[in-house]
Amino acid sequence: MFGIPRMKPLAIFLTLLASSLAVPKDLTGQMFIFPSLSDTAYIQLTPTSNEILFNVTVCLRFFSDETKQQGLFSLATATEPHSLALALNPEGGYQLYVAGQLATFLALPYERNQWNSICATWDSSVGLTQLWVNGVASPKKALHAGGSIADTPIIVVGQDQDSYGGTFNTADAFVGHITDVHMWDHRLSPCEIQSYAGNLLFRPGNYLNWKALEFTKHNYVVVEYNSSARDK
Numbered sequence: 001m002f003g004i005p006r007m008k009p010l011a012i013f014l015t016l017l018a019s020s021l022a023v024p025k026d027l028t029g030q031m032f033i034f035p036s037l038s039d040t041a042y043i044q045l046t047p048t049s050n051e052i053l054f055n056v057t058v059c060l061r062f063f064s065d066e067t068k069q070q071g072l073f074s075l076a077t078a079t080e081p082h083s084l085a086l087a088l089n090p091e092g093g094y095q096l097y098v099a100g101q102l103a104t105f106l107a108l109p110y111e112r113n114q115w116n117s118i119c120a121t122w123d124s125s126v127g128l129t130q131l132w133v134n135g136v137a138s139p140k141k142a143l144h145a146g147g148s149i150a151d152t153p154i155i156v157v158g159q160d161q162d163s164y165g166g167t168f169n170t171a172d173a174f175v176g177h178i179t180d181v182h183m184w185d186h187r188l189s190p191c192e193i194q195s196y197a198g199n200l201l202f203r204p205g206n207y208l209n210w211k212a213l214e215f216t217k218h219n220y221v222v223v224e225y226n227s228s229a230r231d232k
């Protein structure tokens with residue numbers, strides 16, 4: 001008993017704390033709430049693997065009443081902060097970055113004060129991206145043919161990274177609710193995207209999975225159940 005060094009209980013506690021933060025959580029029925037405009041509040045997501053990405057799909061739902069520029073999803077690498085980034089465009093529609101290249105989708109819907117389902121796909125072999133919002137598909141646009149997303153990514157929701165893991169700005173911060181974030185290491189079929197949009201049965205993301213999500217919360221973000229959905 002006297003042989004136990006004094007520091008040991010603290011060390012054990014810190015180890016337990018660190019490992020409990022890293023445990024993936026099932027966030028079904030919950031949402032991230034970004035309640036005020038800030039350049040410090042964000043959620044960082046840890047992907048399930050370190051693989052190099054060629055074909056990808058990212059989907060999420062968001063609920064907001066702002067029409068400003070708002071980052072919805074931000075994946076940065078050490079060489080390119082906008083490796084894969086999705087944002088609401090202030091002139092309407094959406095912006096998608098792959099490897100720092102921008103495509104703008106002007107005619108897609110955005111319903112204020114309602115949940116919007118958005119999915120972005122990218123096929124590196126032909127360099128085509130497409131957005132789907134509330135089940136409506138955009139035309140396919142050219143981005144980064146033959147490329148890939150390599151290096152260890154830092155993935156952020158609630159802010160847009162202008163550098164690897166930082167340089168946030170209120171000008172493109174998100175205010176509202178975000179839920180059901182999934183990402184796949186391949187392109188979903190249109191049928192699978194419609195299932196996601198309709199909240200029907202779909203295979204959860206194999207790169208980011210809302211049902212087993214490893215994340216860390218930074219500053220003023222609230223993780224809360226949607227009680228009206230739970231009471232149903």
Ligand SMILES: *[C@@H]1O[C@H](CO)[C@@H](O)[C@H](O)[C@H]1NC(C)=O
Nearest residue numbers: 053054055123124125186187
């Ligand atoms: C990406 O998808 C295309 C089909 O659209 C396929 O030909 C290609 O092999 C895929 N790339 C990888 C790395 O899976």
Ligand SMILES: *[C@@H]1O[C@H](CO)[C@@H](O)[C@H](O)[C@H]1NC(C)=O
Nearest residue numbers: 063114115177226227228229
């Ligand atoms: C809560 O869930 C209900 C039912 O799914 C949905 O209609 C509503 O928009 C959600 N509200 C918020 C604020 O998340």
Ligand SMILES: [Ca+2]
Nearest residue numbers: 160161162172
């Ligand atoms: Ca920015």
